[in-house]
Amino acid sequence: MNRLFFVWIFCFTTFLFAGEKLTVAVTLAPYANIVRAIAGDKMDVLTLVPSNANPHTFEPKPAVLKKFAEASVYFSDGSGMDKAWMPRFKGVNPKIRIAELSAGISWLYEEHEDHEGHEDGPELDPHLWNSPRQVILISSNICSTLVEMDPANAGFYRTNLEAFNKKMTQLDLEFSNRINALPVEKRTFIVFHPSYGYLARDYGLTQIAVEMDGKEPKPRDLANLVREAKEHHVSTVFVQPQFSRRAAESLSREIKAKIVSIDPLAYDFEANLKFFLKTLAGEAK
């Protein structure tokens, strides 16, 4: 009888504490990973874009918006797609706190072949999480907000941030050292969707995208890509599961390069970045 009573009390209090957890909303799985690293199990994390969806054409579903209505904070990356979603997010949750994920970031702009139809000016490149150096900034921004939301656990969040950023600083160093040691012809890569602009900028790589203005390349574009690829002796074409690999496949046949699929939207961005680097260096199996 006594034991049952304690089991009951335990379940009840666990339920109470579970009910008190704040929910943090982020757009993408890699950001959920960073929030989890700092918040531990003290907060719930809601990821808005499913991992198999293309975030550039994603429309938030009613089921996700219903969960979003319960969230306490939304980490906005400040990019164009984020701005497009914002009215709907605020519509279902007018009181939500909007926190800046990208404070202090020096942005890249997406290249557009023709500027017609981009009245708002060039678009910000939203693929911030693919560079360890940007992740360090992002995680500090996340930590500041968590501390403000839940000051009672400030020490816990700061300790987690320190451990996480120690790991990211090591990753940053590893990327700098290994990329600096790469022969020049291995520092240029081709990727269907340009997800690695920050990685390229921060570590001295050159990214060539197959996709043009978010669309499949035209035959003329493909011919230019073949020429560029040959010029730079590119041996790998990266693709990702959320996008068609048709154009990348015909390009790789043309230049006799291998196709490597890598998912930059996966939760474990660290494993992806390491695999990316290994492939670049020609060490991936």
Ligand SMILES: [Zn+2]
């Ligand atoms: Zn993208």
